[in-house]
Amino acid sequence: MKKFKFAVLLVSLFTSFYNYAQQPPAGSNKVKVTGKVFEKVTKQPLEYATITITAPNDTKVVAGGITNPKGEFEVFVPTGIYDIKIEFISFKATEIKQKSIQDNTDLGIVNLSEDAAQLNEVVIRAEKSTVEIKLDKKVYNVGQDMLVKGGTVSDVLDNVPSVSVDTEGNVSLRGSDNIRILIDGRPSNAINVAEALRQLPADAIDKVEVITNPSARYDAEGGSGIINIVLKKGKNQGFNGTVIASTGLPETYGLSANLNYKTEKLNYFTTAGYNYRTNEGTGKTNSEYFNADGTTKSYLDESRDTKRTRGGFNGRAGVEWTLTPNTFWTNAINFQKNNGEEKDQIDFYNYDNARNFTSSSYRLNNGDTKSQNVEYTSNLIKNFDDKGHKLTVDASISRNTDDNNSLITGTNSFNNTLNNQVQKQALFQADYVLPLGKGSQFEAGYKGSFGDLNNEYYVLDEQGGLISNLSNTLEYKENINALYTQYGFKVNKFSYLFGLRWEDTNIEVNLLDNNDFNTKKYNNLFPSAFISYEISDQSNFSASYSKRLSRPRGRFMNPATNYSSNINIFQGNPDLDPSLTDKYDIGYIKRWSKLTFNTSAYFEDTKDVFSFVRSPTGENVDGIPVILSRPINLGKEQKFGFEFTFNYTPFKWWKVNSNFNFYNVKTTGENSYTDANGIVVTQNLDNKANTWFARINSKVTLPYKIDWQLTGMYNGEQKTAQGKNLGQLGVNTAFSKDILKDKATVAFNVSDIFNSRKMRSYTYLENQTSYNEMQFRKRQFNLSFTYRFNKSKNERDKNAAPKNDGGGEGGGEFPG
Template identity: 45%
Template sequence: MKKPLLLLLCLLTSTFLLAQRPSQKGVSITGKIVDAKTNQPLEYATIVLKNTRTQKISGGITDETGAFKISTPKGTYEISVEYISFKTIKLAVQEISSNKNLGIIKLTEDASSLDEVFIIAEKSTVEIRLDKKIYNVGKDMTVKGGTASDVLDNVPSVDVDPEGTVSLRGSENVRILIDGKPSALVGLSGADALKQLPSDAIERVEVITSPSARYDSEGTAGILNIILRKGKASGFNGSISVTVGDPKNYQTAVNLNLRTEKINIFSNFGYSDNGGPGVYNSDITYLSNGSIDSLRIENRDNERFRKGFNGNFGLEYFLNKKSSITGTIFLRDSDGQNISTNNISSFDPSNTNLYNSTRIQDEDEIDQTIQFSLNYTNNFNENGHKLTLDFQHSANREIENAIIIDTNPETNATNELSLDNLLQADYVLPIGKNSQFEAGYRGSFQDLTSDYLVIAPNLDPEYNPSNNLEFTQNVNAFYTQFGSKINKFSYLLGLRAEITNIDIKLINTNEDYTKKYTDLFPTLNFGYELTEDQSFTLGYSRRLRRPRSRYLNPFENRASETVISKGNVDLDPTYTNSFDLGYLNKWGKLTLNSSIYYQHSTNNIARINSQEVRIINGKETNILVRQPINLSSEDRSGFEFTANYNASKKVKLSGSFNFYQFETKGEYVYNVTDLATNVSTPVTQNFDAKNNSWFTRFDAKITLPWNIQSQTRIFYRGPKNDAQSNVKGILSANLAFSKDILKDKGTLVFNVSDVFNTRKYQVESYAPSRENPTNITDQTFQRRMRQISLNFTYRFNQKKNQRGRKSGQRENSGGDGEF
C-alpha cells in the first residue's frame, strides 16, 4: 500500500511542479528607430534583449523603414538600441508578458565620441576620424565582379592608372596595408597582386593622409588600409557570387561565416579565369644635331591570360568576454600567360622603309603566396584599455619564363622568393574620460632572392642583364602617442623611431651594398568641432619612402630592344614632411569634406629617361633607358574636396575634385660612350620642373522603375607634364544596373567598365632632355579594353549590406582601433 501511495504522491507533485512552469509561448516586440535630427529611418540598427533571469541575449535589426519585430519568450528584459556613431539608448527594465510596441525610438549622433566623429549614411559612407577617413565599399555596383584595383580606383583621392599603379592625391608614394599590416596579399609587384584580390573580399578602405605614430612611416603620400570582410553576424551565414564577362572574365567568390558565443569562423574564397587584349604603341624619332636621323615604329599587341585561386580562412576563439585569439591563413595560387607581339618598322628621314621585323615574347608566370597570421587581443575593460599582439609569416614566390622570337632570339627567366616575418605589440591605456595613451613595437623582417637569367647568343655580353640578387631588410620600430579631448578641441601627439638595416648582394658581379639609418618620425593631429555639423582637422607627419626590391634590382625588361626599364641598386630613401588641413560641413542633404595639403620631400625618387648607344641589327642605336634615381627635392601642394548630396531616397549624387601642383629640382649626370671611338661623354640632365594637374570623379545612383538601381561614374584625369614628358588627360566612364531578386536574397548586377574604351595612357617623352633631345618617343598604352560583365550574388542567413558591430564591441579588424 505504501508503494502505490508513494507513486501517486510523486505523480501529483510532478504535475503540480509542471503546472507552475511559466508558459514558453513567445511574444512579439515591435517598434521603429529613427534619426532624432532628421527623422530618417535607420536601417540595420541593432535591438539587444537581455533576459534578467537567464542572462540570455537575443535581439534583431531594423529593416529599410527603420522598423523591427522580434519574437522572444515572455520574461523580464533589459532593452538597448545601438547604431554606429549614434548614442546607445537603454530602456528601463520591463516585464514583457504580451505583444509590446515600443513606438518610435529616436537616436542622436554621438558627437563626443573620440574615434567616431561623423558618419554619412548609406553606400558613400564617410567616417571622419582624427587621423584618417574611411570609405565603405557598401553597395558599389561598379566594382561587382571586379578586383581590389577596381575598388581603389573608385575611392576619392585615389587613382589607379592603366598600368595598375596606385596613387594618392597624384603621388605614387603610397603605402598599401591589409588589415593594418604589410601583407603578402599586396605581393612582390603590388599592381598585379591587387588585380588578383576579388572586390567581394573587401569591406572598406581607410585613406590615411596624416598617419598617426601607430602606423609605420612608409608612404610619403599616406596609407591605404584595405580591411577584409570578416563574419560578424551570429549563426551560419554567407554569400556566393558568380561573374561572367567579356573580354574573358569568369569569377566565383564565396564568403562563409559561423559565429557562436565562443568562436567566429570567417572565410573568403575566390577563383578567377581572366583574359583580354592590350595595346602598347611606340613611335620613336631619332635626332642628330637637331635633324631627323631615322624613325622607328613599334606596335605591340598584348594578350594576357590568368587563372587563379585565393582563399582566406580565419578562426577567432573567445577566451572570455574580454579576450580572444585569432588565427588566419591566406593562400594564393595563380598562373598567367602574356603573349606580346611587337611589330617593328624602321624608316629613314624621307620615310623610306629600311627594315621590318616582329618580336614575339611568350611569357609564363606562376605566383604562389601563403601567409599565416596570429592575433591576441585583450580588452581589459569597456573603456578602451587594450593589449594586442600580432605575429605574421608569409612566403611569396614569383616565377617568370619568357621566350623571345626575333631576328636574334633569346630566353629569360626570373625566380623570386620573398620570406617576410612581422612581430607587433600595441598597448592602449585610457586616462580619465577623454584621454588616451598608446605605445607599441613593430618588427618587419624580409629576406628576398631574385635570380634573373637571360640567354641571348647574339647579345653583347656587356649588355647581358643576368644577375642574382639577395636582398635583406630589417626594420625595428617603437612608437608612443597621447591624445585627449577638451570640450570641442581634440589632439593626438605621437613619436615613432625606426631602425633600418638593408643588405644587398649582386652575386654575379660580386657587389655588396649596406645601408643603415635610424630616424625619428613625429606626428601631430588636431581637431576642432565648431558645431555638430562643422569640424576642422590639422595634421603633420614626417614620412619616408624606402625603395622596394624591384626598384633596386638592376635587371632589364626585355620586351623591347630600344625602350628598357631597370632598377637602381644605389637608391636612398625619400623623406617627406607633410601638412594637411581639413574641413567638414553638413548642410541637410549636402555634405562637403575638403582638404588643403603641402608636402616637402628630399632625396625624391623619380623615374627618369636616360640615353645609351647599343648595336642593334648591326647599327648603332640610341636606347631609351628608364630607371629610378634620387633627385634633390620635390614640393607638392594641393586642394581636394568630396561632396555627397542625397537629393531623395531615389537620387544620390557624389563627386570629388583634386588639384595639385608639384615642383621638382635636381640634376643627373651620366656618361654616353661612342662605340666607334670608345670615348665617353658626360651628359648632364636638369630635372627642374614646375607644373600642375588635377583629376575629378562624379557618381550618380538613381532608382529606376521596377526598383532597378543604376549607377554612373565618370572620371577624368587632367594632363601632366614634367621635365622629360607630357602626359595627356584620360576620360573614362562606368555604368551599372542592379536588381534584387529572390525576396532580396539575390542580386543581379550588369556592369560596363570604360564605356567609351578611352582609358588609355598617352605620353610624349624626350631624352636626354627637352632642350636637346636625341630621341622623342610617342607612346600609347592600354592595358585593358572595355569590360562588360554580369554578376549574380546570393545571400543566405544574412541581410543585404548587413552592418557589423558597433565600435567598442568584441572585434578585431587589424588597425581599426585608432584614437
C-alpha cells in the same frame, strides 16, 4: 617655412573665429538641447540622424542638427515650448510634443526602430553610403558598389576617393605612388603588389580606408599616406554566407564564396574562390630621331599588342575565439596560387628622314607566370574594461614565390629570360592603449618587420648561353624595428594628438654574381601632431603634421632588365636611398541633412624623391639608339594642393559622391650619365607642373527596382621633366536588380565604356622625340550573380565582436 607659418596663422584665425561665432551670444536666452540616438535592437549609435525643432502647430523650423558618429547631437534654441522630431532613413520617427525647454536640457537616449513598411520599398534602404567621409580618413564600402562586381581589388581602388590606378595596375594617392598599402592593417607581403591586387577578388573586400596623414601609431613608410584594405569577416550568429558567380568579355569568369559560422564562443569564417581573367591591351611608340644639327635623321614606329591571362585560387580561413568576455584571439591562413600566360608582340617600322618606309621587324614575347603566396596571421585583443583600455598583439609569417619565364623571338634572333623570386616575411607588433580620464589617452607600441628576398634573373642568347651583363642574382634583406608613443586629450571643443615614432632600418642589397655587397643602415624619428576643433555637431576643423618615409622596393630596386623591347628598356636601381617627406594638412568637414562636404589643403616637402629618367645607353640596334629608363634619387619635390569630397542625397532614390584634387608640384634635380663617346652628360630635370583629378559617382534607383550606377573620372594633363603626360578619361556603368525575394542580386557592369583609358605621353630627349600610348586593359563587360543565405542584403552587424579591423596598425582612436 613661409607656407607653414601661413598654415599656423590660418589655424589660429579659424579656431578663434569659430570659438566665438558658434557659441550662443553672451546674455542671450538660448539654451542647449542634447541627446543620443541609437538603434533600438542593436544599441548601435546612428550617425546622420536628423533632429528638427519646431514651434507647436507650426511647420517653420526653429533649429535643427545631425548626430555625430557616436549618435550624439547638440542644438541651441531660445527658451520656450517646442515639438522635437528625431528621424533616420528607414526608421520610425520619434516625436516629443509640447516639450518645455527653459534651461539646458538632456533628452537622454532616443531609440529608433526599423520601419518594416519602409524596408519593403526598394527606394528606402538602411544601407551605408558607398563613401563615408570622416575627419581623419575616407572609408569606401565595397559591398554597395555595383561597378566592382566580378572585379578585383584594383577595380575597387580605382573607385576610391583620392586614389587612382593606372593602366598597369600601379596605385597612387593624390597623384603620388609613394604610399603604403595594408591588408587588414598589415603590409602586403606580395612580391609584386600591383599584380597581387589584380588577383585578389573584389568580393573578398569589406571596405577600404584612405588615411592621407597617418599618426605615429602607423608605419612611417608611405610618403603620401596609407591605404588599408579590410577583408570580410562574418559576424552574424549561426551559419550564413554569400556565393558569387561572374563571367565577362574578354573571357573572364569566377566563382567565390564567403561563409561564416558563429557560436557563442567561436566564429569561423572563410573566403574561397577561383577566377580566370583575360586582359587585352594595345600600345605604340612613335619616335623621331635628329642629327647633331637638329635636322631629322629618321623615324621609328612601334606597334604593340598584349594579351595576359591569369587563373588562380584565392582562399582565406580563420577562427575568432572568445577566450573571455573581454579577450579575443583570431587566427587565419591566407593562400593564393596563380598561373598565367603573357603574349606581347611589338612590330617595328623604320622610315627615312622623308617618312619613306625602309624596313620592318618584330619582337614577340611569350611568357609563363606562376606565383604562390601563403600567410599565417594571429591577432590577440585584451580589453581591460569597456572604456578603451586594451592590449593588441599581432604576428604573421609568410612565404611568397613568383616565377616568370619568357621566350623572346625577333626577326633575326631570340632570347630566353627567367625570373625566379622567393620572399619570406615575419612580423610582430604590440599596441597598448590606456585612457587617462575623460577625453584623454596614452598609447605605446612596438613593431618588428623582418624580410628576405632572393631574385634570380637570367637572359640567355640563341645558343642558350648566359648574357652576363643582363643577368644577376639579387639578395635583399630588410629588418625594421620601431617604437612609438602618442598622447591625445580634449579641452572643451579642441582635441589634440601628439606622437613620436622611432624606426631603425637595416637593409642589405647584394648582387651575388658581381660580388657587389651594399648595406644601408639608418634610424629616424617621426613626429606627428593633430589638432581638431569641433565647431558644432555638424562641422569640424583640423590641422595636422607628420614626417613620412618612402623606401624603394620591388621594381625600383631590382636591376633585372625588362627586355620585351630591345630599344626601350627598363631597369631598377639597387642603390636607391629612401626619401623623407614633411606633410602638412588643413581640413574642414561639414554635414547637412542631405550633404556631407570635406575639403583640405595640403603641402608635402620631399627630399631624395624617386623619379624615372630616360637616357641613351650608347648602344644601337639597327642604327636605333637604345634608351634606358631607370629610377634615381632626383633631389627635392614640393607639392601643394587642395582637395574636396562630397556625398549628396538630393532624393531618397538618388545618391551622388564626388572627389576633386588639384595640385602644383615642383621638382629640382639632375641626372648624369656617360654617353657612347665617354663624355659625361648632365640632364637638368627641374620641373614645375599643375595637374588635377576628378571623379563623380551617381547611383539611382529606377522603376522596377533596378539600381543604376554611373562613374566618370578624368586625370588632367601634367608636364614632366622630360615631356608631358596627357589627360585621361574613363567612364564606367552598372545595373543591378534584386531577385528571389531579395536573397539574390544580378549585376551587369561595363568598365571603360568609351575604351578611352590610355596612358599617353610625350618624351623629349636631346636627339629624340617620342610619343607613347599604352592601354593595359580594353573595355570590359561583366555579369555577376550573388546569392545570400541566412543573411538579408542590408542586415546589420547585430552580434559583432568588439571593433577590430585586423590589428597590425591598431591602437586607440582620436580622443573625444
